[in-house]
Amino acid sequence: MSHRFNEKTINRETIFEGKVISLHVDEVELPNGKTSKREIVKHPGAVAVIPILDNGKIILVEQYRKALERTIVEIPAGKLEKGEEPENTARRELEEETGYQCETLEHLISFYTSPGFADEIIHLYLAKGLTKAEVPLAADEDEFVDLLEVSIEEAEELVRTKKIYDAKTAYAVLYLKLQKGL
Missing domain, CATH: 3.90.79.10 (Nucleoside Triphosphate Pyrophosphohydrolase)
Structure with missing residues (x-):
């Protein structure tokens, strides 16, 4: 599996913690060195x-x-x-x-x-x-x-x-x- 597309998390802000899901906004460093934001829903499966x-x-x-x-x-x-x-x-x-x-x-x-x-x-x-x-x-x-x-x-x-x-x-x-x- 290639790691060349990995995004490094710089910061995580928790927006919501619920009974079933939580929502985070991650600031990430992209492979080209720039930064971006990712909205991530966490779920227990x-x-x-x-x-x-x-x-x-x-x-x-x-x-x-x-x-x-x-x-x-x-x-x-x-x-x-x-x-x-x-x-x-x-x-x-x-x-x-x-x-x-x-x-x-x-x-x-x-x-x-x-x-x-x-x-x-x-x-x-x-x-x-x-x-x-x-x-x-x-x-x-x-x-x-x-x-x-x-x-x-x-x-x-x-x-x-x-x-x-x-x-x-x-x-x-x-x-x-x-x-x-x-």
């Missing part, structure tokens, strides 16, 4: 889960997203708690959002959501061998979701009609389409 039922259908959640001012359909997901391993977060989020537990959980890939201004990383998992939890973990008190069970073709239609409108879920649908053997 997240997981997303593709839950596959034995009949091949995908469990999705529909929820309102205030930042978009609309409801969208997504795969279950949530942020990492401090010190929590991504696999544990994935199992917890799956159960909290869907009421299901899984027999197998396979890590597929991890990716950055918006590296131009944020350090959020999402760890994507595939969950199989799903069973309804007898007493599922309680959902977050500020989270309201409806469950959908859809085929891969129905999920593709949800992408086309912009009901699935986020990158992690669109990626999941593409992954499943390419993996015909699921």
Whole structure:
């Protein structure tokens, strides 16, 4: 990996510290010796889960997203708690959002959501061998979701009609389409 494009942080000003994110403005020295400012969103990271039922259908959640001012359909997901391993977060989020537990959980890939201004990383998992939890973990008190069970073709239609409108879920649908053997 080339280091010739590295930017040295000269100064950091914290603008906001929230429950989920923080915002910093960094003054950086560029490779050519000049300086610039970078607005950086710090995020603890997240997981997303593709839950596959034995009949091949995908469990999705529909929820309102205030930042978009609309409801969208997504795969279950949530942020990492401090010190929590991504696999544990994935199992917890799956159960909290869907009421299901899984027999197998396979890590597929991890990716950055918006590296131009944020350090959020999402760890994507595939969950199989799903069973309804007898007493599922309680959902977050500020989270309201409806469950959908859809085929891969129905999920593709949800992408086309912009009901699935986020990158992690669109990626999941593409992954499943390419993996015909699921």
